[in-house]
Amino acid sequence: MVHEISIQLDRTPLDVAKYPVGIDSQVQVLRKILNLQYEDKVMVGLWGKGGVGKTTLAKAIYNAVFREFQGSSFLERVRENSSDLVRLQKKLLSEVLLGKKLAIYNVSGGSRLIQDRLCNKKVLIILDDVDDKCQLNALARCYEWFGKGSRIIFTTRNRHLLTSHGVDWNHMHEVKALENGEALELFRKHAFLGNKKIEIRSNLVDGVVHYAKGLPLALEVLGSFLCGRGEEEWESTLQKLAKSPYKEIDDVLKVSFDGLENEEKEIFLDIACFFKGQGTKHITKVLESCDFAVIIGVKILIERSLISEEKGTLQMHDLIQLMGMNIVKEECRDNPGKRSRLWLWDDFLHILSGNAVRLVNV
Numbered sequence: 001m002v003h004e005i006s007i008q009l010d011r012t013p014l015d016v017a018k019y020p021v022g023i024d025s026q027v028q029v030l031r032k033i034l035n036l037q038y039e040d041k042v043m044v045g046l047w048g049k050g051g052v053g054k055t056t057l058a059k060a061i062y063n064a065v066f067r068e069f070q071g072s073s074f075l076e077r078v079r080e081n082s083s084d085l086v087r088l089q090k091k092l093l094s095e096v097l098l099g100k101k102l103a104i105y106n107v108s109g110g111s112r113l114i115q116d117r118l119c120n121k122k123v124l125i126i127l128d129d130v131d132d133k134c135q136l137n138a139l140a141r142c143y144e145w146f147g148k149g150s151r152i153i154f155t156t157r158n159r160h161l162l163t164s165h166g167v168d169w170n171h172m173h174e175v176k177a178l179e180n181g182e183a184l185e186l187f188r189k190h191a192f193l194g195n196k197k198i199e200i201r202s203n204l205v206d207g208v209v210h211y212a213k214g215l216p217l218a219l220e221v222l223g224s225f226l227c228g229r230g231e232e233e234w235e236s237t238l239q240k241l242a243k244s245p246y247k248e249i250d251d252v253l254k255v256s257f258d259g260l261e262n263e264e265k266e267i268f269l270d271i272a273c274f275f276k277g278q279g280t281k282h283i284t285k286v287l288e289s290c291d292f293a294v295i296i297g298v299k300i301l302i303e304r305s306l307i308s309e310e311k312g313t314l315q316m317h318d319l320i321q322l323m324g325m326n327i328v329k330e331e332c333r334d335n336p337g338k339r340s341r342l343w344l345w346d347d348f349l350h351i352l353s354g355n356a357v358r359l360v361n362v
């Protein structure tokens with residue numbers, strides 16, 4: 001009994017979103033799908049495009065129900081971390097078993113251990129952003145791994161992955177872009193920070209919101225970018241958005257990058273290419289050695305919603321990171337050696353091999 005209580009106390013809710021909009025109604029819909037009264041096990045899939053709010057909704061449902069389980073784990077960014085599945089297996093077990101560290105030497109050993117330890121426990125497991133069957137196989141292969149009443153939730157951009165893992169169609173939920181009213185609400189929260197005195201012509205506000213196509217990520221970045229700016233700047237932003245050829249999310253996000261000062265751009269690109277997910281203190285120290293005013297730079301990037309600080313690390317949405325990496329690639333599409341940054345091993349080898357040839361020639 002005492003042990004159970006301490007388990008409940010040790011588990012803490014997750015930070016959902018800076019200004020949540022429309023989440024409660026989505027949580028209600030998901031609750032129905034999860035059907036917590038049902039005693040058997042259920043796997044549920046949330047799918048939708050990047051930046052639409054899958055991770056956010058998954059965190060909200062986690063917070064709403066995790067206390068009803070004996071153990072729970074929310075594994076964020078599975079795709080990005082999938083080069084080390086053993087580490088993810090360790091994290092899953094240590095979260096469910098509250099800090100107990102178990103030795104795992106390989107993925108199949110890890111799978112066995114998860115099944116062994118969790119098959120009699122009622123658990124809530126959320127695997128966020130999965131994109132490959134081997135991640136599912138390593139972390140939540142089948143119902144037999146978990147105890148009665150367990151709920152396993154996946155989020156993904158690939159609906160087919162859910163089908164192929166045996167998630168029924170009536171346990172799938174598409175996370176859709178925000179409706180007009182909610183989109184406007186989220187945008188205004190970021191652009192005006194609740195200040196009712198700011199007056200920007202409504203056709204300018206509606207014009208900008210239109211380009212975000214209801215995508216929370218784009219609404220957040222555009223709103224944060226325009227926060228504190230006058231109508232003239234709103235107009236020039238609209239013109240810029242109207243010019244971009246494809247009007248993809250990348251074009252929308254890039255408006256915010258273009259509006260940064262040079263040094264902030266450098267800091268942003270360094271984080272996107274090298275430092276995402278690392279400790280804030282470490283990043284600050286490394287970048288300060290490049291003579292950047294890092295503390296203020298990082299603060300501005302956070303204000304613009306381009307990065308966020310989570311548990312002492314700097315994080316960035318993968319679409320924003322991709323935008324940053326594309327900017328560097330575009331510096332010289334054909335020749336990685338002429339780019340300002342290299343982060344792929346293959347590009348690095350390509351350049352080294354080029355140098356070796358030159359040396360031999362000398």
Ligand SMILES: Nc1ncnc2c1ncn2[C@@H]1O[C@H](COP(=O)(O)OP(=O)(O)O)[C@@H](O)[C@H]1O
Pocket residue numbers: 016017018019020021022023048049050051052053054055056057186216217220317
């Ligand atoms: N309903 C919402 N209300 C407020 N902010 C949201 C909402 N949904 C998403 N966001 C914000 O939009 C951004 C992208 O959402 P995220 O959940 O990471 O998208 P996905 O996981 O689908 O790529 C996040 O910064 C998040 O805080």
Ligand SMILES: [Mg+2]
Pocket residue numbers: 054055056128129
């Ligand atoms: Mg996500």
